Amino acid sequence: MPLRVHDTRRREKVDFTTQSPGRVSMYVCGVTVYDHCHLGHARCYIAFDLIHRWLEASGYDVDYVQNFTDIDDKIILRSIESGEDWRDIVDRNIATYFEDMDALNILRADHYPRCTEYVDSMIHIIDDLVQKEHAYVADDGVYFHVDSAPEKYGQLTGQSIDAVRQGAGGRVNETGGGKRDHKDFALWKQAKPGEPVWPSPWGEGRPGWHIECTAMSLDHFGASFDIHGGGHDLRFPHHEAEIFQSECHTGHAPLAGYWLHNGFVNIDGEKMSKSLGNFWTIRDIVQKVDPFVLRLALVNAHYRSPIDMNEQLLKDAQRNHSRILQVYESALRSAMDGRQHALPTPDIASSDPLAKSLGLLERLVEGFAQAMDDDFNSRDAVAKVLAATKQLQHLMTLGTDDGDKRAIGNYAKEWLEETAGNILGILPSPDLLLAEPEEDPRKAEIADQVEALLVERSDARANKDWPRADAIRDQLSELGVVVTDTAEGPKWELE
Numbered sequence: 191m192p193l194r195v196h197d198t199r200r201r202e203k204v205d206f207t208t209q210s211p212g213r214v215s216m217y218v219c220g221v222t223v224y225d226h227c228h229l230g231h232a233r234c235y236i237a238f239d240l241i242h243r244w245l246e247a248s249g250y251d252v253d254y255v256q257n258f259t260d261i262d263d264k265i266i267l268r269s270i271e272s273g274e275d276w277r278d279i280v281d282r283n284i285a286t287y288f289e290d291m292d293a294l295n296i297l298r299a300d301h302y303p304r305c306t307e308y309v310d311s312m313i314h315i316i317d318d319l320v321q322k323e324h325a326y327v328a329d330d331g332v333y334f335h336v337d338s339a340p341e342k343y344g345q346l347t348g349q350s351i352d353a354v355r356q357g358a359g360g361r362v363n364e365t366g367g368g369k370r371d372h373k374d375f376a377l378w379k380q381a382k383p384g385e386p387v388w389p390s391p392w393g394e395g396r397p398g399w400h401i402e403c404t405a406m407s408l409d410h411f412g413a414s415f416d417i418h419g420g421g422h423d424l425r426f427p428h429h430e431a432e433i434f435q436s437e438c439h440t441g442h443a444p445l446a447g448y449w450l451h452n453g454f455v456n457i458d459g460e461k462m463s464k465s466l467g468n469f470w471t472i473r474d475i476v477q478k479v480d481p482f483v484l485r486l487a488l489v490n491a492h493y494r495s496p497i498d499m500n501e502q503l504l505k506d507a508q509r510n511h512s513r514i515l516q517v518y519e520s521a522l523r524s525a526m527d528g529r530q531h532a533l534p535t536p537d538i539a540s541s542d543p544l545a546k547s548l549g550l551l552e553r554l555v556e557g558f559a560q561a562m563d564d565d566f567n568s569r570d571a572v573a574k575v576l577a578a579t580k581q582l583q584h585l586m587t588l589g590t591d592d593g594d595k596r597a598i599g600n601y602a603k604e605w606l607e608e609t610a611g612n613i614l615g616i617l618p619s620p621d622l623l624l625a626e627p628e629e630d631p632r633k634a635e636i637a638d639q640v641e642a643l644l645v646e647r648s649d650a651r652a653n654k655d656w657p658r659a660d661a662i663r664d665q666l667s668e669l670g671v672v673v674t675d676t677a678e679g680p681k682w683e684l685e
Contacts, residue, residue, distance in 0.1 A: 193248060193563045196494060198346050198425060198449035203565055208416050209447065214245050214252045215415035217407045217446075219424055220302070222259040223283035224268045226471045227290045229499065230455050234421050236485055236615075237452040237493035239296040241419070243613050244562045254299040255410045257403060258284055260306050261396055266385055276386060280304075290472040293481045295615045301410060305402035309388045312397045312405045315439050316377045316390075324438040325377055327392055328368020332378040334400075334431070337371065339438050346425040346433075346449060375431050377401050400431035407445075408436065418446035422453055422494075453496040470499075479504055483511045486616045489568040508685055510576055511616065512672075515623065517579050518606045520586060522620050524599025531593040533601060544598075547585045551605060554578045558609050568614065575610050582606070633684060640671055644680050647673075 193206040208214055218238045221231055235256075245252050260280040269276040291298075305312075316332055319325035324338045336343065344350055369376075376398035381387040387394040407415060413436070420429065429449065436445045454461070457470065475484060487507035491497050534542060538549030554574045561570035582602040589595035611617035643662050650658040666673060670685045 191560055191563050194565055195448050195450065196565045197447075198451050199444065199446075201348070204448075206448065208250070209414065212249065212251055214250045214417065215255075215411045216242070216245075216252060216417040216419065217255045217257075217403070217411065217415060218299075218418075219403060219420035219428065220257040220259065221287060222262050222264055223280050223287065224262065224264040225283060226473055227287055228472065229457075229470045229475060230421065232290075232294055232472050232475075232484065233455045233488055233497065234452050235291060235296050236294060236488050238419050238450075239615065240489055240493065240568055240613070241417075241450065241566050242297060242299075243615065244566055247613055248563075252300075253410070255301045255303065255406065256299040257406050258287075258302060258304045259399065259402065260284075260304045261386060262399065270384065286473075290476075293476055294472070294485055295482065297615075303406045303410070305397065305406070308402065308405040308409065309397060311409060312401045313378075313388075313390050315401065315405060315408070315435065316397075318439050319377065319435065322438065324434075326370070328370075330368050330380045331376055331395060331398075332392055333369055333374040334377055334434055335370065336373040336375075336434065339434055342430075342434055342437060342443075343373075344430070346430055349426070375400060375427060377435070400428055401435060403428075403432050404435045404439070407432075408440070413440035413442035414445060414447070416447045417450060418448070419450040419452075422451045425449075425451055450493075452493045453491075456496060456498045458500050459498055480508070480511070482616050482618060483507045486511050486572070486614070489614055489616070490572045492565070492567055492569050494565075495569075510572075512683065514575065514579050514606070514610055514616070515618075517582050517586075517602065518610070518617060519623050521582065521599045521602035521606065522624060524586060524589075524595050525603045526596065526599075530596035530600060531591075533597050544585070544588045544594075547581060547588060548601070550581050551578055551585065551601075554581065555605065555609070558613075562613065571609070572614065575606075575614065578605065578609070636669055636671075640666065640669065640682055644673070644682065648680070 194203050195206050196203045216238075218235075221227060238256075242252055242254055258280075261276070265276050265279060268274075268279055272279070316325060319334065320327060320332065323335070325332055325334050377400075378390060378392055379395050379398060380392075381394040381396070385396065387396055407418070418429065418432075433445050437443045483504065484507070487499070487503050488497065490507065490510075497503075533548060534540075534545040536548035536552040537545045538553060540546045540549065554577055558571050558574040558578075561567040561574060564570070582605065586595070586598050586602060589598045606617065617623075643666055647659055647662040647666075650656075650662060663673075666682070671682050672685055674681045674683075
């Protein structure tokens, strides 16, 4: 099955081909670094990390560019409010951005250009657009004249220029400054007192937001590239502005072969907003939720679908992640060094339980790949991993001797690392997973208290003091501890 992706511009799912065989050029709009990243950023960059991972697993060499907007109204306002130099705000928030992305197991892009590194390039592009009469100079800056290329309007949103013009009413003449039409957008902003500025043919000032991505994508990829991505909210005006600027400057269309946009995140059914008190930074949420659990909650939805983040969603993700880790840990322990036997040929129709189980797992691997080839359908891919987790658990009971057990453990380990690890990115390193409880700082803090309660619980159960045993169970639950009774005694994990 060939890889198929949903292209926002064409509004349909199409076969994926690249401009250069075996190579993918991908540009994803990055963050404006005036503050810490929030849950919406986590959704976006996990989504494109998943796409990045699957493209590379499919054999493509991916050249991935993700920018930083390091000058902007919000950065300037934060600098004015705090008295801190805008450059220091930018540097600090870029550092915390990488800390947040690393915590979420997001692979690094190949390039992270900053827009202030490209001011000269932006000035060159703007000057060319003015010369071609796609832009005009006004008292307060330079604007792109949308009516100069009406055929490009609405490529991502489906809006027609006539419909927008009819809906504008008298607002066309209420634009302020030197802007001629409410649809036009700023390419260069005239200097204001106290703001950072750069020299230009139109006086000192700074670039508009949209032009930065045109300069950076042109520098890295030229007039056209394979994938342009970002959040659903960037379709208009930002991405449509990029189409206007880039295609009118270079004379080449389309700018991107495929436009991919991830869905929004809501909190308990409402849009995330500071005014509603439901605004979660990544730093806030990973203090309460394991980053791998948060990642699973976000990939357990198609990247284009909206997600309603709520307590039940996180509980389900926690439960499913714990099941996957339990099987993975068992597989790691079974696969320890030593002689192992060859496993039978997978055969779903075989009467041999081991061959049949391997056949079922092979079918699930195929289903996982088919899901990811269907517009990166991670929800279906997660379902295949959860189904395989049960089958792997059963498989590991079928070994008749140490050699069989090691071979089965190694198979289960590789199956999970290939899918849940390398693609979905939800597996911790084996060293961390096999660490003793006291090596996990979250568990170490309560380890002595929990062990003492487990001894009391065992004594209470031995004496058939069920009320006391129930009370201890409640105490453990309040600590966020889940106890599993095994033949070797009780084992405990954090929820």
